[in-house]
Structure formats: structure tokens, C-alpha cells
Amino acid sequence: MTATAAPEQDRTTQKSAPRSLASRLVRRPSFVIGAAITLFWIGCAIFGAALVPYDPFETDVMNTLMPPSAAHWFGTDDLGRDIFSRVIVGARDILTVAPLATLLSTALGTALGLAMGYFGGVFDEVMSRLVDAILALPTVVVALLALTALGASTTTVLFVIGFTYVPIIGRTVRAAVLSERGLDYVSAAELRRENPLYTMFVEILPNVMPAILVEATVRLGYAIFTVATLSFIGFGIQPPSPDWGLSIASSYGLIGGGYWWTVLFDGLAIATLVIGVNLVADSVQGALND
């Protein structure tokens, strides 16, 4: 028996668990604002169709290009469709494609990054060069090329964006894994003969999760922007969807005629959603570094 066996051990200086990420986040105003904006658009995407005053697809040749009024808050477009209803329902497609694409790229990128960081050596060398090469190409150009080859459809947009973000997420995860790989708990796992999959996904993954979370939220912001861009140039979400990028593409010629409302509200929608997501991403990063 050593002296330390005394009951003092029971009153250990056990430190209280640190505050959870969630409670640290809600204390940040930028997170609250960003989350409110994002949740608003998510709400529109899910329930919008049931709540809007007009059918977003219904044309009204008698009331084309009407400026904002009590009947049509955001005015009407060149086919007489209610722009307010279209903007609200327009959240649906972009908020389906972008998050799914982000999820896909995060899952694949995490697996790639874990493997590169854990195995290292020749595998890492080869994959790293490949990743560098892909990252040298602008996303939109790669996406355009792929969409031209595969044919434009919502599903292809999802997969194309999903795959183009894999390398960059992989690289971020790899860097996080490398600093974990050098820690002794990985050696300890080897000394009890864990297989590499266990070590990667059970030992290392939880410790690189924060980095992945930050990267995923940042990527979501980019994905929303890319989907909107591709829709605008006609390779993304296809008509007759009330998608924002698509609507801007079909109406931007009208600005010259003074019909600003046909473009402004869709533009604001894209901007607020991207800003909202980025506020969330910044707050997550900040809260994790606290």
C-alpha cells in the first residue's frame, strides 16, 4: 500500500466536463443570426409550397411584370407568376442538392483523408499529387465539363459537386489526421493489434471530427453558391423549377427595362442563404477554438 491509497483519492480533483459545443454556440450572436437565416430558408424549402399565397407555376398573362403591390408583394415576372411565391418555393431544390452534395463529399473526403494520413508513404504521395492536380482546376469548369459529358440534371449536379469537393475535404482531413497519427495513443492501438479500420474510424476519427465539421459547413456555403451558379448558366437545376439561379437567368435581361423586382428578390435569397451558412460555419470554427 502506498500512501496515496488513502481515501483522499476519492476526492479527486476531477474537473468538470467542459461546456458542450452547442451551449458555446448559442452564446455567439453571429451563430444565432446565421442559424435563424438558414433555418428560415430550410423552413421555406420544406413547408413553403403549402404556405405561399399563389401557385408558383401558374401564369397570368393579364398581370405580367407587375411591380410589387399588396396583391403581389414581390411583383410578378414576365409570365405573370407571383415572385414572392416563387422565391419561397425556390429554396427547395437548392437546399436539397447542396446539402446532399456536401454530405457525399464529406463522407468520401473523410475516408480519403483518414486513409492518406494513416497509411502515409507512397499511397499518400500519389493521392496527394492527384488531389493537388484536381484542386488546380476551377470547380465550375470541372463541373461544366462533367455536366456537358453526362447531361445536365439535378442528380448529376448533386454527384458532380459531391465529387469535386472530395479532394479539398480529403486534404483538410489528412492534415488533421497527420497530427493525430504522431500521438502515442495510435502506437498504443498498434500494440494491441487493432486493425487499421478500427484505428482510423474509432481511435482517430472522433478527434478530427471538429475539423471535419468546420470544413463541411464551409463547403455547404460553397456548394449553395455553385449550385446557383450552375443553374444560372443552365447546367444546374432545370426548368420549370422556381430555383433562384434559374429565375435570375431567365429574367436578368429585363433589368434594362426597369423591371428590377424580377431579379432582386432571387438575388437576395441566394445572398442571405450563403451569408447565413457562412455565419454558422465561422461560429462553429470559433466555438471549437474557444
Next chain:
Amino acid sequence: MTETSSLRIEGLSVGYSVKGQMQRILDNVSIEIGRGEAYGLVGESGCGKSTTAFAALRYLPRNGQVESGRILIDGHDVYALDTAQLQDLRRRSVAMVYQDPGRALNPSIRTGRQLAEVFELLGEQRADWQRRSVEMLERVRIRDPLSVMARFPHQLSGGMQQRVCIAMALASNPSLLILDEPTTGLDATVEAEVLDLIRQLRHDLKTSILFISHNLAVVAQMCDRVGVLYAGQLVEEGSTAELFRAPRHPYTAELLRCLPDRNRSKADAPLSTIPGFLPLPGSITQGCIFAERCRLADPLCRAVIPEAKWSGDGMSRCHHEDRIGELRATGTGLPSASREPGLGEPVLELHQVSKTFGQSAHHIRAVSEVDLTLREGETLGLVGESGSGKTTLAHAILGLTRPDPESTILLDGKTLGARLADRSLDQVKAMQIVFQNPDSALNRSHTVRRMIGRTISRLLNLSPEERTRRIEDLTRAVRLTPRHLSARPRQLSGGLKQRVAIARAFAGEPRVVICDEPTSALDVSVQAAILNLLVELQSSERVSYIFISHDLGVVRYISDRIAVLYLGRLLEVGPAKAVFEGPHHPYTEALLSSVPSIEDRPAHRVRLSGEIPSATGPMTGCIFHSRCPRKIGAICETQEPPRLQLGPDHVIDCHLPQDRLGRN
């Protein structure tokens, strides 16, 4: 106005606001440092040493606040100065040197530019910067200042970096120099060099020094007066000689008893420990703060706060100052390590084990032709400076790195595969390791139960009930409570984390446990408890240890035999007593004499000149010849030294004749 003290702290209380609540870190601390005096502030981690230093510079973190008290530097009240005056004070009167020189210097700026910056701030002419920088580096005994200035910090050794930091601190000729653990990360031989330098500079410059350290021996060597800080209170103060010879506070007395030193071994007696833990800030509101852990405590101590009692030069806050002697008289009440004499069967044998890193052109031989035998139930201490290959050798034994092809490692007479994958489950589980840094060794996402439990289920074939029982047994064996099982590492203190790491190492019933500096990150009182635990586990489990450490007191205490490694080669192997008492290898002699000790003031020391050469390329003759203080001549450079057999089990590789080898 004449001011006699260069730093005066009067009744300083500092609090940190944590989660909206003020926690008091320093409580009514008063310190006075006279001109040219060196004052040592000692205490375990978390006692408020660094907070004192930061408060003195008015440099507390944003959530820190001085609640009461005054700080005067050269007679100026630091907290009454305006911004410009404060900057001027920091620029000219005070300087601080931090613990980790590698982090104090900017890694992407050449040293010369960083030094010049100091003179720029001091408002000197641009033309003088270079000349003044060279002067400063010469003052800190750097032989080739210009080449050092042309280099980046990472191209300098740790000792060299710390010299540069000291040079920068001294550039303004400050009247007060604050040194915060200046040698903690350095090797013993480098530490000795830096301490020598500080001592010389103090003599030359008459600077006052506030020397903050957890290392009692270092403070004993460096300072005129010492203050002992415990949980934010100064519990004892006095002249160095008095305080270490006859401590007047139980905490000081107990701390001194925790230290393993070169005259004690585990066969004599277990180390004394201080039971319990440092109280949380603000948790003790009445009575003496040390009462809960004090062996002299009585109801008076728990009820009444002891006043500071002065006698002569010394101060102590204790009701029972007169009974301190009892602490020394009472033993720990623990049995010493029961060890039957005679040696067991060899468990692990190393033949010509080498490890070369690097590709084709650039070879670094980290470990070179090491022969060693480890017997059952034995502890083999492995000592050497950083970079000597200790950890590489350990990893090669464990199969974590692949040794060079000609190496042979035998476990129970059977050759082990080079990699873990080539070894059988029995061989893998026979050898485990306790890593140096528990923060790195424990997965911060997993609970204690999971870490220990997973190791058991991977290495032992047990039923769920047996597994649960084994987890409980191990927990008890390392003195953790079942409550700790659901905790994650960040909820545990350093000592508790290391206990978890030890429990994990023992989970698979190993035969050999490698302890890689297991106590170097811990405070002395915690270190003592961990060392006792290791000794106890050894006698109950019959395991063999390879104990790696740069702390020779610890190695002497725990080891049966000691192997001295230099640049990947063994220079000496022998029974612990023989290695320490000599005759020993010149390198061992230098290592031993560089260890600061509380008892003796430095008389004659063997100093190693120069830095550890890099292990690239072939080196002829004795590997130690470039730094050897007892080099005979050309023979050392050209011929490999013979192996001298000094005793049945004691060998030394040296050209010196046996009768000229050093002794202690």
C-alpha cells in the same frame, strides 16, 4: 528617493474569472527582492508561480485581475503607470525568459533580426544594432555570434536557443530578470551549462532575479532566498541554506522528502508522498490551506488560519512549526520493495540492435549495435541526453519501428519479428509501454473504461464477467476509483492520467514494460506516488522494466542495472550502485556531475563542451571523443575503445586504464 528593493510585492491577490466566477489564484502574497538578489519561487504546478510573474509585469490574461495589493518595480507602482510608462518599464527595467525557448523565438525570422529588433525598440541607432547583437551573444558565451545570427531558431539547439533568449532579455540591462522555468525542457548537461551562465551573468551584471521553478535542486543552486508557494499562498520563505536544511513548513518538508536522490534506491525504502491533491482555488475558506494533506494537522489547523511567523530571515505559516521534526522521524510506514537477491532468467536479449534512419545519401544512425539483456523482475535504467536514441531503441524493441536487418531481439530465447505484424499475439502482449506524455498516450475521446477494457479484450481471451473484474482489479491496483472509469482524460489530473496509462500497459499481463520517462511531466509529489506504484506492481506482477529517464535521481532509485546511451551507443552497463559510485565512464561522470542537487553546492564539475554531434556519417574511434573531458589523445579518435570488464556485470567502453576512471 532611494529604493532598496528591485521588486516588491505587497499583499498581492489575483483572481481569474472562470465561467463568470472569480477564482482566487494568489492570496495575499508578499515578496521582496533586493538589488542583485536572486529569489527562487518554488511550488508544484497550479500553485500560482507563473501568475505571480505575469502579475508583476502587468501582463495577466484578460480574465485575470489583481484584487488587492501593490507591485513595485524599482519603486514604481506597476499598476499606477500609464500606458507609455508601462511600456517603458517593460522595455528597460524588467525582462522575462520563458520556459520553452523554441516557442519564445519566432521560427520564421533569423536570430540576428530578432536580436536587432530589441535594439530597435530601445531606440538605438540602426548602425549599432549588429555590433550590439554580437556583444550580447558574446556575453552569453556564444562562440560564433555571426553564424548564430544568420540562422533560424530551429537550426539552433535548445541550449543555444535559451542563450539567445537570455541575450535578448539582457539587452536593455534590466534591473530585474524574471526566469520562468528556464531549464525545464533541457537536458541535464545543457541545463548545467545554462545555469552556469545565469550564475556568471548575475555575478557580472548585478541583476536581480526572480527564478521560478518546480525543481527544488535547481533553485537550491541558484538562489539566495526561496519562497515556497502552495495553492496561491506563500507558506514559507527563508534563505536557501536554511530552508533546505531545516524547513519550517510541513509542505516544504514533505516536498523535500519526495525527491529521489542518488543515495536512495527502491531497496531502501519507498519514496514518501504527499497524500491528496492541491485544493481547488477558493475551496478552502477556513484554517490552514495545507491542513487536509498535512500529517501534523489538528483541529486548530482546520479552524484557524496560521499567521506568518517570522524568525530571523525566515517566515513560515504553520501552527506547529516546532513539530516539523516529527515528519522526518516518522517513516512512510510502507514496506520497502521486497526483493529476493539473485537474478532471474533472461527475458529479453538484444544483440547488435541498430536503427538507421534516412534514405540513400543521408544516414542517421539513431541506435548502433546495442547488446543488452533484461532479466525477469529486473529494472534496467536507460539514461542519456535527448537524441541519444533511448526512445528509438524502445520502439525497436516493441516493434513500432523496424530495426536494421542485422539486429536480433530475443524474447524468452525466441527471435522476435521486426514488425508487430510479424509477432505472435503472445509476443505482442508480453511487451507494453508507458509513454512519457499521458496527454498524447490516452485517446481524449475515449473513457478510461473503454481504453482499459479494449486493451483487455484485444490481448486476453476473457468472458465479459472476467473482463469487468479485471478492469476493476487494474483500477484498484493503480489506485483509481471506479468513479474514474467513466471519465475522459481531460477530466483527470496529470498524475491520474499516468495511472490510467499504467493500468492500460498492465492490462494484457505483460512480462516487460518499457517506461519512457513516465514521470517527467509530473510534479515531484505525484512522481513519488507513480514510482512507488511501479515498484509495487513490479513485485506483485514479476514484470521487468526498461526505465528510460534523463532524471538520474529517479533512475538511481528505481533501477537494478543502468545502461548509459550516447549517440545510439552503449558506453557503460552495470549495476546501479556501481555505475553511480564508479569507476565510471567519462560520459557517465559528466552526466552525474551535471545533476543539480540540494545538498552540495557546485564544487568541481565535469562540464561537457560543445554540442552532441550529429550521428550522420561514420565516426571513427570512440563516439564520445569530440566532447570527452578526459580524452587521452589520438587513440580516442582513431581506435574503437576496448570493452573493460570492471565487475561481474559492469562493462565500460573506454581507452582509459581502469585505475584512471572517475569515481564518486
